Amino acid sequence: MTDRAILASHLTRRFGSFTAVDDVSFEVPRGEIFGYLGANGAGKSTTIHMLTGLISPSSGSAQVAGHDVGAAPDQVKRSIGYMSQKFSLYLDLPVRENLLFFGGAYGLSGRMLEARAGEVVALTHLGGLERTMTGSLPGGIRQRVALGCAILHRPNILFLDEPTAGVDPVSRRDFWHLICRLSREKTTIFVTTHHLDEAEYCHRIGLMAEGSLVALGTPASLKKTWVPGRMMVARGRGLLAAARALRDKPDVIAVEPFGAGLHVRTARDAWDPVSVASTLSSAGAADVEVRDGEATLEDVFLAVASRPAAASAEATP
Amino acid sequence: MMERQRRFLVRVGAMAGKETLHIRRDPRTLYLALVMPPVLLLIFGYGVSFDLDEIPLAISDADRSPDSRALVNAFCRSNEFEVVLRSGPEDAERWLLRGEAQAALLVRPGYARDLARGHPAKAELLIEGSDATSANQILQKAGAIARTESLRHASRAGLAASLPLEMHLWTRYNPAARSIVFLVPALTALLMAIGAVLLTALTVSGEWERGSMEQLFASPVGRFEIILGKLLPYLVLGLLQLLLVLAVGATAFDVPIRGDLGLLFVFGFFFLICMLGQGLFVSVVAKNQLVATQAAVLSSLMPSLLLSGMLFPVENMPGVLQVVSTVIPARYLVHALRGIQLKGSGLALLWPDLLALTLFASAILGLATALFQRRVA
Numbered sequence A: 001m002t003d004r005a006i007l008a009s010h011l012t013r014r015f016g017s018f019t020a021v022d023d024v025s026f027e028v029p030r031g032e033i034f035g036y037l038g039a040n041g042a043g044k045s046t047t048i049h050m051l052t053g054l055i056s057p058s059s060g061s062a063q064v065a066g067h068d069v070g071a072a073p074d075q076v077k078r079s080i081g082y083m084s085q086k087f088s089l090y091l092d093l094p095v096r097e098n099l100l101f102f103g104g105a106y107g108l109s110g111r112m113l114e115a116r117a118g119e120v121v122a123l124t125h126l127g128g129l130e131r132t133m134t135g136s137l138p139g140g141i142r143q144r145v146a147l148g149c150a151i152l153h154r155p156n157i158l159f160l161d162e163p164t165a166g167v168d169p170v171s172r173r174d175f176w177h178l179i180c181r182l183s184r185e186k187t188t189i190f191v192t193t194h195h196l197d198e199a200e201y202c203h204r205i206g207l208m209a210e211g212s213l214v215a216l217g218t219p220a221s222l223k224k225t226w227v228p229g230r231m232m233v234a235r236g237r238g239l240l241a242a243a244r245a246l247r248d249k250p251d252v253i254a255v256e257p258f259g260a261g262l263h264v265r266t267a268r269d270a271w272d273p274v275s276v277a278s279t280l281s282s283a284g285a286a287d288v289e290v291r292d293g294e295a296t297l298e299d300v301f302l303a304v305a306s307r308p309a310a311a312s313a314e315a316t317p
Numbered sequence B: 001m002m003e004r005q006r007r008f009l010v011r012v013g014a015m016a017g018k019e020t021l022h023i024r025r026d027p028r029t030l031y032l033a034l035v036m037p038p039v040l041l042l043i044f045g046y047g048v049s050f051d052l053d054e055i056p057l058a059i060s061d062a063d064r065s066p067d068s069r070a071l072v073n074a075f076c077r078s079n080e081f082e083v084v085l086r087s088g089p090e091d092a093e094r095w096l097l098r099g100e101a102q103a104a105l106l107v108r109p110g111y112a113r114d115l116a117r118g119h120p121a122k123a124e125l126l127i128e129g130s131d132a133t134s135a136n137q138i139l140q141k142a143g144a145i146a147r148t149e150s151l152r153h154a155s156r157a158g159l160a161a162s163l164p165l166e167m168h169l170w171t172r173y174n175p176a177a178r179s180i181v182f183l184v185p186a187l188t189a190l191l192m193a194i195g196a197v198l199l200t201a202l203t204v205s206g207e208w209e210r211g212s213m214e215q216l217f218a219s220p221v222g223r224f225e226i227i228l229g230k231l232l233p234y235l236v237l238g239l240l241q242l243l244l245v246l247a248v249g250a251t252a253f254d255v256p257i258r259g260d261l262g263l264l265f266v267f268g269f270f271f272l273i274c275m276l277g278q279g280l281f282v283s284v285v286a287k288n289q290l291v292a293t294q295a296a297v298l299s300s301l302m303p304s305l306l307l308s309g310m311l312f313p314v315e316n317m318p319g320v321l322q323v324v325s326t327v328i329p330a331r332y333l334v335h336a337l338r339g340i341q342l343k344g345s346g347l348a349l350l351w352p353d354l355l356a357l358t359l360f361a362s363a364i365l366g367l368a369t370a371l372f373q374r375r376v377a
Helices: A044-051 A073-079 A095-105 A110-123 A139-151 A169-184 A219-226 A239-247 A273-282 A297-305 B002-025 B027-046 B066-077 B089-098 B111-117 B132-157 B179-210 B212-217 B223-253 B261-286 B289-306 B319-325 B329-343 B347-371
Strands: A004-015 A018-029 A033-038 A059-064 A080-083 A157-161 A188-193 A204-209 A212-217 A230-237 A252-258 A261-266 A286-292 B055-061 B081-086 B103-107 B123-127
Touching (some): A004 A044, A018 A044, A018 A188, A044 A157, A073 A080, A080 A139, A095 A110, A139 A169, A204 A297, A212 A297, A261 A273, A273 A286, B002 B027, B055 B066, B066 B081, B066 B111, B081 B089, B089 B103, B089 B123, B103 B132, B223 B347, B261 B289, B261 B329
Parallel strands (some): A033 A188, A033 A204, A080 A157, A157 A188, B055 B081
Antiparallel strands (some): A004 A018, A004 A059, A204 A212, A230 A261, A252 A261
């Protein structure tokens, strides 16, 4: 067994004339948290379905836990855990019965199953809820039950398809602490998400757009590659109207509205907060305050989304 | 190898166990499977009966002998006739005309004498024939009573052989022509068909709807294991249903079980597999509970009711419908149940029905498994 948990090479899946995943290649080493990002319909779920053996690739191949997904989907399924988008639990069954059922589905039985269910309950902080009907639990707890069901059989690799959709922020943070803990114990995590703040937890990120993997790297390297220059955050009133004046100046790379303020990105040495503030003020903005900021993955996402065609760059970690 | 079989059993067991929990959690399922059928049977048995009983009967006994009274008593004893008038023959005819009696039994003088001499004794039955169906039933019922009477006399006197040219009509297996005896096997088949198809259609399409089918497909549980695990609890439920319906039929309506009870359950078992397979097929194609419910009811209720010979004999159907009825499993079950329950038939006679059920079961299960691809919705 190598230290490579997932190896995708030229993975492609077509549905009729539509290419959902187009020539995607990447590697995920053991124990890594790999974030798979992209807009709806970018091909994230299709990639997961191929890697988990649910559908077979049209061309290309992938090795998961050392098994080929096209040739040996059953071996793949045995070594992975999968948590689908809707946390497909049985809501009319108690928490414990859900755990026991999924344990049985993976071939666990008897005392081993009982013991493992107890461990998982402790790990996912579900103590005291074993007899509660799953349907009566809030989303955040259901999500932990679903995670528990997916890790009961100690999979080496865990696939999470938008695990935090519709879950409150506190539960999301707790959930990610659990994920980080599993990763430290050498479980490989392949996760898709819409929440870009969560992607910061990932060791590496792959960005999908229209079926292609357009960016791949650590969060820091992605920011450096895709959002170069100096990032500043401006606050004040009348900023949107003044933004246009700033955009036309030389060495200004981008001016994007961000929350109530503006993200201003310039060539590294051409501008500073003082000069940006005075330009915005003279263009009609009031109470302007500008300070140095840090690029976020959202900036990366926007930069990738508005990228010039065929400018896909691959940053090395 | 051992490990592989253990895992197979564990996975099927997990599926079946989970399904059992679903059933226990949802009283509607249990109601549908175990309460509704006996209730329906009771309603049909008591309410929807094609039988006439307490037929108003006028009696004119001119013989007034112990033998003639025995004949009159034989008519009175059964629940089917109710004596409304005892008088002379003219009065009896008048009552018949006025519609106050539907039949009149006239015993001529010399009835007992003829009996004692070994001559054919004569009694007449006048029937109000304006409703042919009722008249036919009265004729049958009266005939049955008269035959029982004459058999009694014949065996007592050993005189049966002295009437060489008399023709006897003798209805076997259901001499009183009680329609419930005929209906219980049919209703059993109908109720089992609806229950089994509907329940499986709902459980599998629910799994699609919930999204948990995708989760199952991502686990090592194979499609055959899913099907097996899903069907087992409903198979047990269906056999319980059969037992219950038979028990209600036997206790409330005296429907006999003359044949082998074990064979009856063998037929029930294969029929249930057919129906569960059909439900599975419906749900694989439908994938949502609403469509599945409608398709399930339509595909089980209508053909089982109309084309199985349950109500209308298959032999009387137009040729095309007779051909269609050959792929309706209920047809074979109804035939077999009637055979076993009423006639005490054995496998020697009923094997074609069992073969047909087995063929249908394998075909529908094979088709459903093939369509039930390991794919995401």
